[in-house]
Structures are given as C-alpha cells and as structure tokens.
Amino acid sequence: MSHQGLDLIFERVLSGGEVFRDRNLLRHDYMPATLPHREEQIKRLGSVLAPALTKDRVSNLFAYGKTGTGKTIVTKFVLDRLKRKAREHGRALDTSYVNCRLSGTNYRVIADLCRSLGREVPFTGLAVGELLDRFRNALQSRDFLDPRVLSSLGEEEVVFKPYSSDELYDILKERAQLAFRSGVLDQGALHLCAALAAGEHGDARRALDLLRVAAEIAERSRELKVEENHVREAQQKVEHDRVTEALSSLPLHSRILLISVMQLENARKESSVTGDVYEVYRELCAAGSVEPLTQRRVSGLLNELDIMGVLNARVVSFGRYGRTKKIRLGVESRSVTASFNQDEMVRGLLGYAPRSVLKHQTNL
DNA sequence: CCTCCACCGGAAAGCCGGGTCA
DNA sequence: TGACCCGGCTTTCCGGTGGAGG
Numbered sequence: 001m002s003h004q005g006l007d008l009i010f011e012r013v014l015s016g017g018e019v020f021r022d023r024n025l026l027r028h029d030y031m032p033a034t035l036p037h038r039e040e041q042i043k044r045l046g047s048v049l050a051p052a053l054t055k056d057r058v059s060n061l062f063a064y065g066k067t068g069t070g071k072t073i074v075t076k077f078v079l080d081r082l083k084r085k086a087r088e089h090g091r092a093l094d095t096s097y098v099n100c101r102l103s104g105t106n107y108r109v110i111a112d113l114c115r116s117l118g119r120e121v122p123f124t125g126l127a128v129g130e131l132l133d134r135f136r137n138a139l140q141s142r143d144f145l146d147p148r149v150l151s152s153l154g155e156e157e158v159v160f161k162p163y164s165s166d167e168l169y170d171i172l173k174e175r176a177q178l179a180f181r182s183g184v185l186d187q188g189a190l191h192l193c194a195a196l197a198a199g200e201h202g203d204a205r206r207a208l209d210l211l212r213v214a215a216e217i218a219e220r221s222r223e224l225k226v227e228e229n230h231v232r233e234a235q236q237k238v239e240h241d242r243v244t245e246a247l248s249s250l251p252l253h254s255r256i257l258l259i260s261v262m263q264l265e266n267a268r269k270e271s272s273v274t275g276d277v278y279e280v281y282r283e284l285c286a287a288g289s290v291e292p293l294t295q296r297r298v299s300g301l302l303n304e305l306d307i308m309g310v311l312n313a314r315v316v317s318f319g320r321y322g323r324t325k326k327i328r329l330g331v332e333s334r335s336v337t338a339s340f341n342q343d344e345m346v347r348g349l350l351g352y353a354p355r356s357v358l359k360h361q362t363n364l
Numbered sequence: 365c366c367t368c369c370a371c372c373g374g375a376a377a378g379c380c381g382g383g384t385c386a
Numbered sequence: 387t388g389a390c391c392c393g394g395c396t397t398t399c400c401g402g403t404g405g406a407g408g
Contacts, residue, residue, distance in 0.1 A: 124392045126384065127392085296398080303373090315372070317403080317404035318406075319369085319406030322369040323369075325372080
C-alpha cells in the first residue's frame with residue numbers, strides 16, 4: 001500500500017470516518033441521557049434508595065433480568081442521580097458499585113466493597129467474617145452495614161423484562177442519531193438489528209453490537225450506507241465469534257463430551273440421551289487415557305454447555321422408559337472440529353470411532 | 365390408578381492449589 | 387511453621403419424578 005493510501009486511512013479516522021460521528025455511543029457501557037422503557041425500574045430503584053439522602057437505612061433490593069435488559073445501566077443511572085441530588089443539598093453521600101455477577105462469591109463482593117473504600121485486601125486467605133470486619137472498619141464513622149449483604153435474600157425486587165423489538169428500536173434510534181453521520185443509516189437496517197436482538201432474549205447489548213459491527217462492515221467496504229445486508233453479515237460474525245470464543249475456552253472434559261455428542265449425532269440422525277452420551281464419553285476417555293468423571297458431574301457439565309448454547313439439552317420423560325435429557329449439538333460440527341483440531345489433547349479423539357457409537361448406527 | 369424406569373438435581377462433603385496470619 | 391481460609395471442581399448420597407405400560 002502506498003504512503004498516500006495509508007495517509008488516507010488515518011485521515012479518514014481522524015475526521016471520524018464517513019460512517020460514524022462517534023462510535024462510542026454504541027458501546028454498552030455508554031451512559032445515555034435517558035433510558036427508554038425503563039422508567040418503571042428507575043422509579044422503583046429510586047424510591048428504595050431515596051432514604052439514603054437523609055441517612056436512613058435503605059432496604060436491600062434485588063434486580064432480576066437476563067443480560068442486556070438494563071440492570072447495570074439503570075443502577076448506575078440512579079446512583080448517579082442520587083449522588084447529584086445529595087450534593088445539591090450539601091449532604092454527604094457516597095455510593096459504590098460492585099457487580100456481584102462478575103465478582104462471583106460473597107468473599108469477592110465484600111473484597112470489592114473494601115477496595116471501593118480504598119482498603120486493599122488479599123483476594124483470598126481471610127475468613128469472610130474477618131473481611132466484613134475490615135469493611136466495617138473502613139466505613140468507620142459511617143453507619144454499619146446491614147449484615148444481610150451476607151444473605152442472598154433481599155426485601156425488595158425489581159424485574160427487568162427482556163426488551164421487545166420495538167423497545168430495542170427506540171433505544172437504538174436514540175443512540176444512532178448521534179453515533180452516525182446523517183443519512184448513513186438505513187431504517188430497515190435499524191429495524192433488523194432490533195428484531196434480531198429481540199429474537200435473542202431481547203438483549204440490548206446484542207442489538208448495539210449488531211449495529212456497530214454492521215456499520216464497521218459497511219465502513220470497511222467503503223460503502224456510505226449501512227443497510228440490511230450489513231446487519232445480516234454482522235449477525236453471522238457476532239454469532240461466529242461467540243461460538244469460537246466459547247469453544248476455545250472449554251476445559252478438557254467438556255470437549256470430550258462435545259465430541260461424544262457429535263459422534264452420536266453423526267452415527268444416527270436423532271438426538272441422544274444422557275446415558276448414551278455418557279457411554280461414548282467413557283470410551284473416549286479410555287482411548288485418550290483420561291480418568292472419566294461421574295455421570296452426576298457429566299450431567300452438570302451438559303447443563304453448562306446448554307447454557308452456553310453449544311448444546312441443546314432438555315429434560316424429557318419417556319414414561320415407562322425413564323426420564324432423561326435429550327441432547328443435540330447446538331453449533332455446527334465443523335466449528336467444533338476446527339476448534340478442537342488445535343488442541344493436542346483431543347485432536348486424536350475427533351477421528352476415533354467408539355464401539356458404543358457403532359452400536360447406535362442406524363442402518364440405511 | 366399404580367409401577368417403575370433412567371435419569372434429574374439438591375446437599376454435603378472432600379480434595380487441591382492458592383493464600384493469610386501469629 | 388502450622389492452623390486456617392477460599393474457590394473450583396468433583397464425588398457421594400439420595401430423595402424426587404413424568405408418563406407409558408400394566
């Protein structure tokens with residue numbers, strides 16, 4: 001590429017490009033001025049937290065909802081307004097935000113709270129009680145925290161329903177107006193992003209990702225309009241990335257399980273049940289000199305794979321013939337093969353044909 | 365209506381590699 | 387150094403259970 005060509009690329013980015021005005025508006029951690037279709041939740045959260053303004057104790061509150069339904073952003077939004085209001089009235093109020101899902105355990109939640117108060121604490125090694133003491137010390141003059149942070153029961157709750165296609169459209173529209181240069185974004189493309197994300201549990205994060213990726217695709221191919229075909233391509237890309245990411249991070253036994261399901265599916269064209277999968281799994285383990293896990297554990301792993309979307313596993317009853325999970329592969333088998341071929345440990349198992357599979361082979 | 369299959373999935377406890385603290 | 391803690395992964399134990407077949 002010539003220097004002029006390179007120069008052009010840089011210049012284009014400096015000027016914001018021909019598609020984007022500000023792509024940061026499409027990031028999911030961007031805080032917009034308003035949060036459409038979350039008025040109800042904002043009000044609820046606000047009224048629960050309001051007593052903090054007068055130093056009264058506030059109730060615990062639980063927010064339920066799938067990813068991309070606005071839990072994080074609504075919480076941050078309300079905390080921000082609360083702090084502003086306190087400042088306006090010259091009242092001392094501090095808030096701290098800890099994402100418990102990311103923290104994962106009691107210990108880590110309290111450890112994060114300590115850190116948010118500027119107290120460094122070891123990431124492990126202390127008793128939870130000891131940690132809580134340190135947290136109280138860090139709070140010092142402030143009121144002592146309700147020990148119920150330790151229990152997982154709140155007194156209040158707010159539910160975040162998945163966004164509908166129309167609601168997602170409103171969210172996207174608002175951000176797109178500022179994120180894109182005028183006339184760049186096709187309305188059909190916007191609707192498609194909303195519809196696709198609505199089909200996928202009404203996930204606003206997904207909707208924003210689709211829109212951003214679609215625009216990047218258009219930009220890269222030097223097109224001046226973001227259209228439906230770009231969104232479809234973005235959908236492919238986002239999904240593909242998700243799958244390869246998921247597959248590449250799977251631990252050994254989950255990989256062997258996935259291969260087991262795949263081989264059963266190849267041998268016969270119907271879905272398999274836990275018992276069959278476990279049988280094949282054991283044989284593959286033997287072939288690879290790996291100590292097999294128990295069926296109880298395998299059952300749990302299958303559920304995890306189902307949640308990740310790599311498998312489809314649902315409980316069914318065959319009446320007289322018992323109750324079990326029906327299991328199907330949730331991704332294309334060539335994705336699995338491509339990913340696992342990189343892995344020394346399981347590569348050999350991809351081609352291995354266990355007898356327990358042959359037994360299930362359907363005769364033509 | 366009852367039985368009984370082939371599992372399900374909760375609870376508890378163990379193991380292990382990481383750590384703290386006195 | 388030894389007692390103790392955490393988190394994750396796993397095993398063990400075991401009380402369910404939807405519904406076809408009797």
